Amino acid sequence: MHRVKAIAVLAAMTLPLPAPAQVAPYADLAALGEALFFDPALSANRTQSCATCHDPATGFADPRGxxxxxxxxxxxxxxxxxSAAYAAFAPAFHRKENGRFAGGQFWDGRAAGLEEQAGGPPLNPIEMGxxxxxxxxxxxxENPAYVDGFGRLFGTGTLEDETAGYQAMTAALAAFERTPEFSPFDSKxxxxxxxxxxxxxxEELGRLLFFSQQFTNCNQCHQLQRSAVDPQETFTNYEFHNIGTPENAELRGMNGIAAGTVDEGLLANPGVDGAAERGKFKVPSLRNVAVTGPYMHNGVFQDLRTVVLFYNKYNTKNPERLVNPETGAPFGPAPVPDTLSMEELTAGPALDDQRIDAIVAFLKTLTDARYEPLLGD
Known part of the structure; x- marks a missing residue:
């Protein structure tokens, strides 16, 4: 009896095993979005993908200039x-009870959310073209895997309709940007x-200064949650402010835009009207700020310490503290002086070098673990 069972078991072991189940490519919306995010075929000359300007190796920002x-x-x-990191936490573009605009994507908030933002660069003539x-x-x-993936996720024939296909593409990209890959909350x-x-x-001194209501103005714009220890703090209130960022003359010299041409900022948003919004830009998240330079909406500052010194200029009368260390010349004038957020900019006393260095040290602690090697010493 036992011998018969043994023969049956051996026979079963020699039978061909069933083929493994076929896993459909891009069966998950975020997986499809990931493939799209890195695909240069979505640009005119097939040289640029979303990741080109939002490099995952450098905080989803562009390190090239x-x-x-x-x-x-x-x-x-x-x-x-x-940076595209933590962008998923921005609320839709709206007007707050205090009358200020907030949220949206891009520096002027012109895209209400991630999906709308994802649809912009491919069609921008100076971007993906x-x-x-x-x-x-x-x-x-052109990509059979896309045809299959879009069909499975959005319905057969989705890519036969340009409107439905494009909308599905932006939905997939947005799904990828909502994954922990972009927002791990694992910094120091x-x-x-x-x-x-x-x-x-x-770092601790910098933390205390950052959240202080007496010594700095940092958290007036760079704190969202009411608690200073909220585990999902994104370090921005998503409002729009004019902080007087000087013109980037070097960039203007390269891109052919005439010096002195004012970037309208929030006023360039089609949904915004009124001279009071001119020259305002969205407050960016400070997560990964230490590894995502250059800084400001026009990349005018290379070093994070320079940014803190620039803010400090509004609270000091010492002429030596009004000099941009990167150029050796005084910080340039505000392009739109009439809409400066002076109440926020002048809150608190001038900071000495120790406190400036401490704030920079704290800002470095907001770097995701995967980017900590980029901090160096």
Whole structure:
């Protein structure tokens, strides 16, 4: 009896095993979005993907300079590519009860959310340079895996319709940007909140200064949650302010925009009207700020310490503290002086070098773990 069972078992072992189940490519919306994010075929000359200007190796920002070169190899914009990290937490563009605009994507908030933002660069002539949505969807149809993936996720024939296909593409990209890949909340600061590490003396001083209502104005614009220890603090209130960022003359010299031409900022948003909004830009998140320079909407500052010194200029009368250390000359004038957020900019006393260095040290603790090697010493 036992011998018969043994023969049956051996026979079963020699039978061919069933083929493994076939896993459909891009069965997950975020996985499809990830493929699209890194695909240069979505640009006119097939040289540029979303990741080109939002490099995951450098905090989803563009390390190549103050503004990103276009797919045509010639075009150069006038604004710095903001980091796409933590962008999913920005609320839709809206007007707050206090009358201020907030939220949206891009420096002027002109895209209400991630989906709308994702649809912008492929069609921008100085970015990815595709002529229209139909051309983008035609590129998607070139890839059999996309045809299969879009069909499974959005319905058969989605890529046969340019409007539906383009909308599906932006939905997939947005789904990828909402994954923990972009927003891991695992910086030293996050680990400190969880009790896993301690901050250094300088980092702790910087933290206290940052959240202070007496010594700095940092958290007036760079704090969203009511609690200073909220585990999902994005370090921006998503409002729009004019802080007097000087013109980037070097960038203007390269992109051919005449010196003195004012970037209208928030007023360039089609949904905004009124001279009071001129020259205002969205307050960016400070997460990964230490590794995502250059800084400001036009990339005018290279070093994070220079940014803190620039803010400090509004509270000091010492002429030596009004000098940009990167140029050796005084900080340039505000392009739109009439709409400066003076109440926020002048809150608090002038800071000495120790306190400036401490704030920089704290800002470095907001760096996601994967980018900490970029901090160096």
């Amino acid at each position: 103050a503004a990103s070169p276009g797919d045509d190899g010639v075009s150069l914009g006038d604004r710095n590519a903001p 595709m002529p229209d949505k139909a051309a983008v969807v035609a590129r998607l149809r 600061y996050d680990r400190y909140l969880r009790g896993e590490v301690e901050l250094s003396r300088d």
